[in-house]
Each structure stands twice: as structure tokens, then as C-alpha cells.
Amino acid sequence: MSEPIGLVWLILLLPLAGAVTAALLTPARFGRTLAHVPMIVACACAALLAVTLLTQWERIPQGQLLSEPWTWFAAGRLHVRVSLAVDALALTMLTMITVVSSCIGLFSVGYMAGERGYARYFAVMSLFVFAMCGLVLANNFFLLLGFWELVGLCSYLLIGYYFVRPSAAAAARKAFLVTRLGDVGFVLGIFWLWKLSGWQTDLTAVFDHLLTHQPPQEEITAACLLLLCGAVGKSAQFPLYVWLPDAMEGPTPVSALIHAATMVTAGVYLVGRCAPLFALSPTAVITTAWLGGLTALLAAFLALAQTDLKRILAYSTVSQLGYMFLALGTLGAVHPTLAVIAALFHLLTHALFKALLFLSAGSVMHALGGIIDLRQFGGLRHRLPLTHLCFLCGAAALAGVPLLSGFWSKDLILESVIAASEQSPAYGGGYYLLLLMSLLTALLTAFYTFRAYFLAFWGPERLPPQLQGHVHEASAVMSLPLVVLAIGAVGAGAILEPFTHALSQFVATTPALQQAATVVTAPAWQPHIDWTVASISTVLAATGIALAAGLFARGEPEQLPAVLAPVMTLSQRELYIEAVYRAVLIRPAEGLAFLAKVADQAWDGLLHLLAALPGMIGQWLRVMHNGLVQFYALAMMLGLVVLMIFVVLGLSR
Secondary structure (H helix, E strand, C coil): CCHHHHHHHHHHHHHHHHHHHHHHCCCCCCHHHHCHHHHHHHHHHHHHHHHHHHHCHHHCHHHEEECCCEEEEEECCEEEEECEEEEHHHHHHHHHHHHHHHHHHHHHHHHCCCCCCHHHHHHHHHHHHHHHHHHHHECEHHHHHHHHHHHHHHHHHHHCCCCCCHHHHHHHHHHHHHHHHHHHHHHHHHHHHHHHCCCCCEHHHHHHHHHHHCCCHHHHHHHHHHHHHHHHHHCCCCCCCCHHHHHHHCCHHHHHHHHHHCHHHHHHHHHHHCHHHHCCCHHHHHHHHHHHHHHHHHHHHHCCCCCEHHHHHHHHHHHHHHHHHHHHCCCCCCCHHHHHHHHHHHHHHHHHHHHHHHHHHHHHHHHCCCCCECCCCECCCCCCHHHHHHHHHHHHHHHCCCCCHHHHHHHHHHHHHHHHHHHCCCCHHHHHHHHHHHHHHHHHHHHHHHHHHHHHHCCCCECCHHHCCCCCCCCHHHHHHHHHHHHHHHHHHHHHCCCCCHHHHHHCCCHHHHHHHCCCCCCCCCCCCCHHHHHHHHHHHHHHHHHHHHHHCCCCCCCCCCCHHHHHHHHHCHHHHHHHHHHHHHHHHHHHHHHHHHHHHHHHHHHHHHHHHHHHHHHHHHCCCCCCHHHHHHHHHHHHHHHHHHHHHHHHC
16 A cells, blocks of 8 residues: 555544544543543644645646555445545545544534533544545445445434433434435435446446446436435535524534534535536536525525524525535536536635634634524624634625635636536526526625624623623633634635635546546636626625625614515525425325324234234133033033934934
């Protein structure tokens, strides 16, 4: 095994070792104080190794590292191998996962101090990082599926960390079950690709076979749409987005890691990694674009009037993931490099500023004793100056304020949609409509983000009576990750792409993107800054921020403008979508389940009755076996008399 592959295996196994070590500390007394050490050390070392591999990447031949595979299991034609692959796309994701996990793990030391299950928390967090790294590195569809499900299991455990609270337990079940709906399609898609690719399971082998033989497009489309089902569930896209807002019942660092930076990006990564497959199916690509565009706009609307700060950020996550899917949905109309890099660039910047926003919200909760309802506090900028500044950096990046990271990545997505509308005559009108939807989403994003900012940190100071004089900044162990992420949210975008084009030049070397480029007939893309798009997005961001400032800078207004009031009411009630789901899907299913239960109980009753009949008959016959010889003799005589009567009657005829 070559040295670079050895580094890859070490990056993967370090978080697993951290999880095992933290779990072993659970029964020990020092598990309450030292259980965080294995997770933080493992993630920090993995991050350093990932950065080291980045610096050595120019010396890697063919832009890809493949491990020597060995058989995991085999059954007939199904041969599943443990195989890892590292390319520029995977290495970028790997670096982001380990760096952000290290920051969030450090923040958790202060946030989770004193909580029951302290060691359990860090053990599962470290196991989750291991699963996510494995998902990124897996070069076999079935191995990827294994890590995919392990990510879902860890998410279930972390969302339900406060399992004694019914709301947390219900949220964990909801997340697990809703994502399983998408995973059904994902599993079917994997088996379909296994058949189409001549019984291959390794990703590289599947891509090579399908690009060489190109089976009927209908079958490729079906397989891609089934894979997309898994991506939609894991990345909380419409209609399976409903689990993510409720998942805020978990600890806030869990929201920052799983539901902002890593797990929910797995679907985006899956589609990007399978770019050669989606390039063969224009139908699957345009479906991806429409799902992303609708989700982005819908979630932005639902975030407008929420009062729970974490719930606002959750809907924001759903909306920004929709942006990423929209970028991937241009893959068939523009050069694959532009589509995937636009989605990946926004994925990276979103991981930074959304983790920052969630951790800032966690800092507010830590200061206020768990309160996160915007109706119960306000004007915190003087009490929590560092948290206020960090939240402002994250909010500005999310809203698309010029020169910040979110501004550049969002503009690249808009550029890809514009290019798709110009270069795809078949779907040009659709892409223009998606462009209008994405612009409206940008306006709404700036509005709801700064509404939350102004309500939390501006206006007159409002604190619960029991907290007067007790609100202050958190310790350094919680403040340091905020500062690091704030620096990234402000400056990472400019460093990565618009002025250096380092990200696009690096990711363009990914073999999968080069394979996809052989299928898509689109002009090559050259990295540049589109100042027209930048100007439009700047105006939208400024308009949204100005509207939010005018309405909420002095606190919640007593009465909203007549035009805005019904819109905010619909947003606050989440368009009654959950009620529709309950009426159309859940209650009929519950009715069927009740009927099935009644039928099952009736059938069980019948079976019990049939089983009891021999015993009942035996009880009736038992009286005849009383052990008295006289009774037996009398019975024999009576039987003989009855027999003789029948004989006589028979002879008389």
C-alpha cells in the first residue's frame, strides 16, 4: 500500500478509534470530563492529514488514488468489495468534514458540560464523522450504502440525545423514517445499476461500463431517479424535507455538524460523484433542477415568520441545499465542471457560515439557559458582543452581502442557471423560470436572515426575569470555534474561487467530471467573475436587509403592513403542509394500520378458539373417566343395549 493511501486509511480510521475510546470511557468517572478528548484529537489529526494530502496532490498520478480492494461478501453474481477512492472532489469534502467537525467538537466541550450521557455524545459524534468520511471515500455502491445508513443511525441517536423528552424522541423517529423512504429508492437504484453495468459494484467500474456501452436511456433515467430519491431524503429536499426542522430537538452542536455541514450534504455529494450517470439522462438532470428550485423557494418562504431561531436556520439549510441541487440540475446543459463546482463551492461556504450561525445560536441558548424563542429575548448585542459579531458575519454571508463567502458561491449558482437557460433550447424556458425563483429566494433569504438577527440582537433589551444580570459570553473553549468559523465565513469564498480559482482548477481534475464532460455537448467553462450577476444579487441582498431593518430593527412591530401580514401568517403556519401530509398520508395509513390490527386480533382470536376446542372437548369427555369400575360396566351394558337395538331394527327391515 502506497504512502498516500495509507494516509487515507488513517484519516478514515482515526474518528472510529475516537468513537471506541470515548465509548469505553462511558462507565468511568473521568468519562464526564475527558470523553471529548478522543473525538477532538481524532478529528484534528484527520484534518491535518487531509490538508497534508492536499499539499501533496500534485504528485498523485491521474488525479485519483484507489486502494487495493478485498472482498467484503459475495453471493452469486454479487461481489461487494471494500474499496476506497480519493479524487479532488472527495478530498475537498474530506477536508471540510474533518475541519468543521474539529471546531464543533471543541465548542461542544463547553456547551455539553454537565449533561448526562457526556461520553455517549462524543462517542456517537466521532462515529458519525467516521461514517461520513467513509461515505465520501467509498468506491463501491454497497459499501457507500453501508456508510450511508450508518450516518442515518448516528443522526437518529444524536437527534434523540435528550430521549427522555417526547418531542426529541418523536423528532428522531421522524428523521429516521422519512429518510428511509428515500433510501428505498436508493437501494433499488443501486441494484438497477448493478444489473445495467454487467454485475459491477465499484463506482469506477460502473461509470466505465455505462459510458462505454450506454444502455437504453429509459433505464439510465430510472436508475438515476432512484438514486435521486436517496439524495432527496438525506438532503431534505421536497417533499421529504419535513424531518429537518424537527431535528432541531437535538443539541445545537449536532445541528451545526449533521444538519448544516455534513449529513445533509451527502445527497449533494452523491449526485456530484455520480455526474457521469446523470450526464446520460437529461430527464434526471432537469428533475434535479426543479426539485432544487422548488425546495429553495418553499423553504425560504417557510422561514420568513418562524419564531424559533434554530428552526429559522433549519429552513435556511433546506433552502440552501435546494440551491445546490439547482446547480447540479444544470449539469446536462452546461459543462459538468461548472455545475458541480457551483454546487460544491456553495456546499463549502454554507458549511462554514451555517455552522457559525448554529453555534452562535447555541451560544445564545447557553447564555439564556436554553431559551431560543425570539419572542422571549432581544437586544443582546451589548450582553453578548462576540456572539453578536459572529452571528452577524454568518448572517451577512448567508444573505449574500458582497465580498463574503456566500455572495461568491451563490453568484456562481446563478451563473450556472443563466448559462443553462442560454445553452439548453429544450429546457431553456424552464431554466429561466428557475432563475426567477432563485432570485426571489435570494431576496427572501436576506429578509428572513436579518429579521432573525435584528430580533435577537437589536431593539430594546428583553430578557426573562430570572436571567436579569446573569447573561454573559461563554468561555474561550466555545468562543474560539466561533471566531475561526467567522473568519472562514468572511474570507474563505474569495480565497477559494473568484480571485484565485483554486477550487475550480483543483476539482476540475476529478476523473468523474472529466468522464461526464465526454457526454455533455456544452462549451468549456472558464472561471471568471460575472459582474452583472454580482450586481443583481447585491441589489437583492440590500433590498432584503433594508426591509428587515425597517420592520424589525426596533423589535417585533405591533402590526405588520397589510400586504405582509397574510404572507407572514401563512409562513408561520408552514403553509399547512404538515397538516396536508397528515390528512392525506398519515391518517389513512393509521386507519389501515388500525384495520390491520383489528383483523389481526380477530384472526388471533379465531386461531385461539380453534386451538382451545380440543381442550374443551377433552374436558367434556373427561367426566367419563372417573375410575369407577361399576360406571364402566354400566356404560358397556348401555352401549351393548344400544347396539342390539340398532341390529334388531336393521334386521326387521
